[in-house]
Amino acid sequence: MVGIISLDICPENTRCILIESDLSDSLKSKLMSLGWLPGREIKVIRRAPFGDPTIYLVDSTEISLRQDESKMIKVEPLYPAPLSVVPKGTYVVLNFTAGKFFSDKVRNLGIEIGKEIQVLSDPSNCKILILANGKKFLIGHGMGQKILVKVV
Amino acid sequence: MKEITIALMGNPNVGKTSLFNALTGTHQYVANWPGVTVEKKTGVLKWKDYNVNVVDLPGIYTLNAKSIDEQIARDYLVNEKPDVIFNIIDGTNLRRNLYLTIQIIETGVKTVLVLNQMDEVKNLDIKIDTRELSKRLGIQVVETIATKGINVDDLMKSALTQDEKIKYMIYPMDLENEFSSIQTFIQKNENLRSFSLRWLTISLSEKDPYAMSIIEKAGLSLPDISVHDASLRIAKARYDFIDSIVKQIEIRPKEMWTLTDALDHVFTHKILGIPIFISIMWMIFEFTFSISAPLSDLLSKGFDVLGTYAHAIPGWAGSFIGDGLISGVGSVLTFVPLIFFLFFSMGILEDSGYMSRAAFLIDRIMHRFKLSGRAFIPLLLGFGCNASAIMTTRTLEGEKERLVSVLINPFATCSARLPIYVVLSAAFFGSFGGFAIFSIYLISIFVALTMAVVFNFILKNKENSPFIIEMPRYKLPTAKGLGIYTWSRGKHFLKKAGGIILGATAVVWLLSNLPPNSSIGNSFAAQIGKTISPILAPLGFDWHVTLSLIFGGVAKEVTVTTLGTFANGNIESFLPTILNPVTAYALMLFALLYIPCAATQATMKMETGSYKWPIFSVIWGLSLAYITAFVFEKIAYLVI
Numbered sequence: 001m002v003g004i005i006s007l008d009i010c011p012e013n014t015r016c017i018l019i020e021s022d023l024s025d026s027l028k029s030k031l032m033s034l035g036w037l038p039g040r041e042i043k044v045i046r047r048a049p050f051g052d053p054t055i056y057l058v059d060s061t062e063i064s065l066r067q068d069e070s071k072m073i074k075v076e077p078l079y080p081a082p083l084s085v086v087p088k089g090t091y092v093v094l095n096f097t098a099g100k101f102f103s104d105k106v107r108n109l110g111i112e113i114g115k116e117i118q119v120l121s122d123p124s125n126c127k128i129l130i131l132a133n134g135k136k137f138l139i140g141h142g143m144g145q146k147i148l149v150k151v152v
Numbered sequence: 153m154k155e156i157t158i159a160l161m162g163n164p165n166v167g168k169t170s171l172f173n174a175l176t177g178t179h180q181y182v183a184n185w186p187g188v189t190v191e192k193k194t195g196v197l198k199w200k201d202y203n204v205n206v207v208d209l210p211g212i213y214t215l216n217a218k219s220i221d222e223q224i225a226r227d228y229l230v231n232e233k234p235d236v237i238f239n240i241i242d243g244t245n246l247r248r249n250l251y252l253t254i255q256i257i258e259t260g261v262k263t264v265l266v267l268n269q270m271d272e273v274k275n276l277d278i279k280i281d282t283r284e285l286s287k288r289l290g291i292q293v294v295e296t297i298a299t300k301g302i303n304v305d306d307l308m309k310s311a312l313t314q315d316e317k318i319k320y321m322i323y324p325m326d327l328e329n330e331f332s333s334i335q336t337f338i339q340k341n342e343n344l345r346s347f348s349l350r351w352l353t354i355s356l357s358e359k360d361p362y363a364m365s366i367i368e369k370a371g372l373s374l375p376d377i378s379v380h381d382a383s384l385r386i387a388k389a390r391y392d393f394i395d396s397i398v399k400q401i402e403i404r405p406k407e408m409w410t411l412t413d414a415l416d417h418v419f420t421h422k423i424l425g426i427p428i429f430i431s432i433m434w435m436i437f438e439f440t441f442s443i444s445a446p447l448s449d450l451l452s453k454g455f456d457v458l459g460t461y462a463h464a465i466p467g468w469a470g471s472f473i474g475d476g477l478i479s480g481v482g483s484v485l486t487f488v489p490l491i492f493f494l495f496f497s498m499g500i501l502e503d504s505g506y507m508s509r510a511a512f513l514i515d516r517i518m519h520r521f522k523l524s525g526r527a528f529i530p531l532l533l534g535f536g537c538n539a540s541a542i543m544t545t546r547t548l549e550g551e552k553e554r555l556v557s558v559l560i561n562p563f564a565t566c567s568a569r570l571p572i573y574v575v576l577s578a579a580f581f582g583s584f585g586g587f588a589i590f591s592i593y594l595i596s597i598f599v600a601l602t603m604a605v606v607f608n609f610i611l612k613n614k615e616n617s618p619f620i621i622e623m624p625r626y627k628l629p630t631a632k633g634l635g636i637y638t639w640s641r642g643k644h645f646l647k648k649a650g651g652i653i654l655g656a657t658a659v660v661w662l663l664s665n666l667p668p669n670s671s672i673g674n675s676f677a678a679q680i681g682k683t684i685s686p687i688l689a690p691l692g693f694d695w696h697v698t699l700s701l702i703f704g705g706v707a708k709e710v711t712v713t714t715l716g717t718f719a720n721g722n723i724e725s726f727l728p729t730i731l732n733p734v735t736a737y738a739l740m741l742f743a744l745l746y747i748p749c750a751a752t753q754a755t756m757k758m759e760t761g762s763y764k765w766p767i768f769s770v771i772w773g774l775s776l777a778y779i780t781a782f783v784f785e786k787i788a789y790l791v792i
Contacts, residue, residue, distance in 0.1 A: 026218040032387040033214030050516035062623035
């Protein structure tokens with residue numbers, strides 16, 4: 001298990017487990033009737049072109065939620081998780097969700113499939129501090145979303 | 153004849169409307185639930201010696217949430233107690249749909265489970281053991297493909313079969329203990345006899361506000377609920393129960409990449425999504441307003457010809473029939489092609505499933521103005537015709553958003569106002585005419601969106617509905633579904649709004665032709681114009697302008713024709729005698745903002761269910777127009 005984070009920072013293709021929400025009772029009961037119960041798996045399907053809202057999949061039902069509401073929902077991402085949502089720790093790079101150009105670019109930084117890297121910052125919407133090949137460096141949040149990792 | 157009432161309930165997008173159509177055919181009536189902007193559809197089915205009243209309740213996911221749709225469905229179920237509920241569920245999504253089913257069964261009303269979209273179930277290679285499902289739930293289950301017709305006999309027989317009462321164990325012991333203590337508590341009260349005990353008990357443990365208000369009214373105070381997090385645990389227990397059933401009765405292949413996934417990949421694509429959205433919106437707009445235009449023109453020409461024939465009747469009567477009645481009927485009927493085309497395209501958007509995607513794509517921008525993505529389409533259509541655009545606001549989900557969308561729509565400058573801008577620009581702004589008209593369109597968009605924020609603030613005691621929308625599977629709309637959708641709404645418009653528009657035309661005719669044998673210059677209308685014109689005098693509008701604006705209240709393009717009658721055919725040389733460039737632009741602003749036309753007011757009344765909102769809109773529009781024109785002139789004179 002990764003740490004508990006809010007749903008709005010999970011990038012596309014993340015799978016996570018619903019922990020709890022701070023939404024109003026009426027919203028909660030509506031979501032519950034759509035299958036959003038603690039313990040259920042949520043898949044982040046797609047973010048709208050302007051970055052809000054997002055389509056989520058729970059129980060073969062796709063619904064769209066705004067970031068305002070997603071922010072109030074606590075989830076725990078499942079591995080493989082994007083680098084941008086994992087807490088401090090050591091991880092193995094499993095895959096990239098982008099093309100060859102991207103993997104070439106990050107290889108130069110020392111991030112390769114199968115390699116171990118260390119994350120030195122907490123998940124947020126900012127840059128991520130990485131330790132790889134003995135070098136410390138920052139990578140962008142968007143890049144972190146495309147790197148799938150597993151805890152060692 | 154035996155009378156029974158069947159209500160249709162189910163989640164949105166499960167084919168409830170198709171079943172309703174299949175049951176009632178064209179014997180259906182669209183209206184509103186009393187006092188609210190939610191559509192109520194009723195119909196009649198004759199079966200053997202039964203007269204079956206069919207009520208289509210709003211699509212909902214749960215009985216205990218607060219949105220107006222959910223309240224209506226729940227109130228109907230709990231208070232009106234239909235004889236039978238047809239609970240329509242999507243066969244491809246049993247888990248989610250059965251949640252509402254459990255809640256409905258708990259109200260104790262006889263329920264038939266209608267397992268719809270069985271064609272999709274087959275396509276997806278899902279196997280469902282219907283008989284076992286029926287046994288586990290203790291209710292009748294009927295399989296249907298509502299879009300391809302239904303077996304009425306099967307449904308009606310199931311509706312009339314008495315179910316054996318089975319008691320199934322859904323909830324854990326400690327919850328059940330809690331329930332029985334609440335039950336003994338409320339059982340004693342006489343006033344609560346009319347409610348289903350089980351439903352009330354469970355709702356009370358969930359701390360459902362509606363259930364609490366019921367027992368408060370009965371004079372009881374809420375018993376202490378000792379179980380922690382009861383509503384969550386109740387929901388969990390329901391899902392556990394559903395899971396155990398589904399595991400037993402359904403075989404489902406592994407998730408596949410479906411057509412919907414493929415289409416969504418394109419339609420909601422990060423880069424392609426928006427261009428596709430814009431082209432679809434453009435197509436809808438063109439289809440509705442350009443293709444219907446020749447038909448509308450033909451109708452209005454036809455009525456003009458009819459009107460001239462009526463003039464053959466000598467004297468006053470001929471004029472009244474020709475100009476008052478026939479042109480009045482004509483102005484109602486010219487809306488008909490428009491409305492039909494509009495609802496045809498709305499039907500395609502809704503039934504195909506694209507509507508939700510469109511809302512998803514544009515939501516971010518609309519949300520800045522306190523609207524949701526769904527409010528975009530009515531606003532866009534307002535630039536064609538406000539009256540028909542307001543009718544499309546019923547596709548919006550929240551009560552407040554519906555109302556705000558209705559109220560801001562007149563500020564979207566409809567095509568009928570364009571002739572006013574064109575004539576004034578041509579007379580005063582020469583080569584800058586195009587720019588003047590363009591600026592009016594920009595102001596129109598600005599005002600509409602600003603007013604959205606303002607009305608949201610004014611209506612702040614109405615609850616915001618959060619933007620949770622389901623992305624339904626893409627479906628091919630059926631001709632029958634579209635036909636009934638278009639027809640029932642077109643009919644509704646004619647019945648509800650037709651009378652008001654006709655009345656308004658007749659009144660205006662009478663005012664401008666009385667006293668008998670008067671010219672327009674000394675008619676009652678002119679007298680009214682002259683009486684009111686001191687109010688508009690600070691804006692530099694004389695009684696000619698005042699009168700044209702009053703007539704423009706019937707239909708905006710009449711403003712220009714009225715000015716034309718004063719001008720004796722040479723409007724471009726007449727206008728500079730009563731206006732100057734500053735007052736002309738002020739008049740354009742005024743014409744943009746002042747009152748919604750009679751047809752728009754009529755649809756406002758129809759959609760909101762009260763005269764309050766059209767009256768509010770008239771007063772608001774007039775004040776806004778007056779202030780805007782006044783301030784503009786003051787600044788313009790300072791600058792020049």
